[in-house]
Amino acid sequence: MKKFLLFIFFSSLLFAKINIITHQKFAVNGQAFYIKVVDEDNQSFKTLKVKFNNRTYKSLQNSSQIVLPISYYTKKGRYLLSIYGSYMDGKKFKKKFYLKVKYGNYKKEILRVSKKKTSFGSKSLKRIRKESKEAKKIYAKFSSKKYNKKFIYPLNSKITSQYGNRRLFNGKLKSYHSGTDFRAKVGTPIKASNDGVIKIAKHRFFAGGSVVIDHGEGIFTVYYHLSGIKVKVGQAVKRGEIVGISGKSGRVTGPHLHFGVVLQTSSIEALEFIKLMNDFVIK
Ligand SMILES: [Zn+2]
Structure with missing residues (x-):
């Protein structure tokens, strides 16, 4: 390393x-x-x-x-x-x-998905906005520190899509990739990256089966596209505890785990963040 x-x-x-x-x-x-x-x-x-x-x-x-x-x-x-x-x-x-x-050396990524998944009806839009607002409110809370150990990866697997890729859906630039995708066939157990408290544990429009952990100090880890959720909101979890089972729910082109870090409301490169925390901050 x-x-x-x-x-x-x-x-x-x-x-x-x-x-x-x-x-x-x-x-x-x-x-x-x-x-x-x-x-x-x-x-x-x-x-x-x-x-x-x-x-x-x-x-x-x-x-x-x-x-x-x-x-x-x-x-x-x-x-x-x-x-x-x-x-x-x-x-x-x-x-x-x-x-x-x-500027980071981020790649362009071209994704082909069905029309149904890139244009949304008013009911879906309402849900998207509601879920986004809810997440923003959670990320804005700077809670007390909940971890004492080094952060770990949620699974050991090949990375299939890196953070920061500029994403073009059917030729249109829609967003950037806010997390790191790990190869994970449906049913793979997903571990908590560190100790924390569960803030989101439900199915969401884009992210599908979602788990969000609050580690305190404005640090959150996110786990998306799960097929099964093993935790409840408010529950304290330990590092390495199984929080969910990987899947292909939400807006995806295939099964994988989307893992991300939100730090003081910004989605940042998760693996670099883990390295930085483990090398400098956590003794
Ligand atoms: Zn992803």
Whole structure:
């Protein structure tokens, strides 16, 4: 497994006693970006936030680390990041640095599906909107940390479609692929990537049989197109516990597991996120 390198921004030495450490020199749209804030006098932070691209993101609880989701829709360029918060004694601090965002090397993917599956009646549209609204509300909740272990893959299998593919349905660009598809014949047991609490456990229009787990700190993992759901909303699950059985429900061209990560409301590359969390955040 490729190890990340750490980069330190020394620009802060001039006026603040804060150093910013990141896992890469630049960020990539659709991927998580790791930031560690270090006070030279080893003072602990009471609060820590980062403002990026007009949005504010919270740090991981009780830590000086921020895992920033760089949304897929982020344009490439140089962004001014503002890191701010307070020390235990109440004193405030603020630190700014520039972050370069590059575009990920995402592929174009052409899918052929029946007309029935790309144009929807008013009843379906109503359901699609309702389900989307419901999910957004769930993802917006920043709950307390529920995991202590490293994240795992939901199954060991070949990846059939990567995150970020720009999807053309019957020649029309409809969306980007917000998760990673694993080859899984119908009936394969699917494991929880980490400890958490079930937030969605039902059949949905696009995603089919769906399970969503809240791991706390704005981190969610999603498991789609299931043929069977083994958990209930509100239930606490342990890492590795079987949450469902793979299938081909919802809008799919064949059986597989769609696995994804939502971080502070953005769908980001799940496997890179797991590597980043396991290498840096979870000891
Ligand atoms: Zn998928």
